Amino acid sequence: MTFDSRLFRDVMGSFATGVTVVTSTSQKGEPLGITVNSFSSVSLEPPLVLFCLGYDGNHCREFQESESYAIHILADDQGDICSRFASPMDNRFNGIDHTKAGEESAPVIPGCAAVIECQQHQLIEAGDHLIFLCAVTNLRVDMEKKPLLYYRGGFPLLA
Numbered sequence: 001m002t003f004d005s006r007l008f009r010d011v012m013g014s015f016a017t018g019v020t021v022v023t024s025t026s027q028k029g030e031p032l033g034i035t036v037n038s039f040s041s042v043s044l045e046p047p048l049v050l051f052c053l054g055y056d057g058n059h060c061r062e063f064q065e066s067e068s069y070a071i072h073i074l075a076d077d078q079g080d081i082c083s084r085f086a087s088p089m090d091n092r093f094n095g096i097d098h099t100k101a102g103e104e105s106a107p108v109i110p111g112c113a114a115v116i117e118c119q120q121h122q123l124i125e126a127g128d129h130l131i132f133l134c135a136v137t138n139l140r141v142d143m144e145k146k147p148l149l150y151y152r153g154g155f156p157l158l159a
């Protein structure tokens, strides 16, 4: 490597993104959720999306074992949800309103700009992260909501 990891982070932080919270259900039936901005649309036919989780985190292993995910594109008034699902705490869902279509379905949090429900399609090892390539099963969007943005460690407002 001819550059340090700080430079790599600074360069990647210059790419403005939205913010998602990806949820799933553990083998014990508990709701799981993690803040993720490594989200991308991949294919339209068939509809595929991806997100990446670091192997070091607690959620990577549990997410590999589950099949269903809900990717929440956060709205600009959901900065608190972003912080909560990125922070170390035992039950991030404590006091967080959510619904589930079935036992093994991923929990869905209301009030988001959009939600993509999907199923694990392929896991791809990529350095210290695992890429979750997922097949889209359901979509919902609230066109009235503006998305939460993330840029260089902060949350700029969309004009």
Ligand SMILES: Cc1cc2nc3c(=O)[nH]c(=O)nc-3n(C[C@H](O)[C@H](O)[C@H](O)COP(=O)(O)O)c2cc1C
Residues within 6 Å of the ligand: 019, 034, 035, 036, 037, 038, 039, 052, 053, 054, 056, 057, 058, 059, 060, 082, 085, 086, 087, 150
């Ligand atoms: C805006 C933002 C985006 C993030 N994106 C990712 C990501 O794409 N992949 C990831 O593994 N962690 C990402 N994180 C870090 C995780 O949310 C955080 O470290 C995580 O909740 C650690 O949880 P765990 O150890 O419980 O898995 C992001 C954090 C923030 C604040």
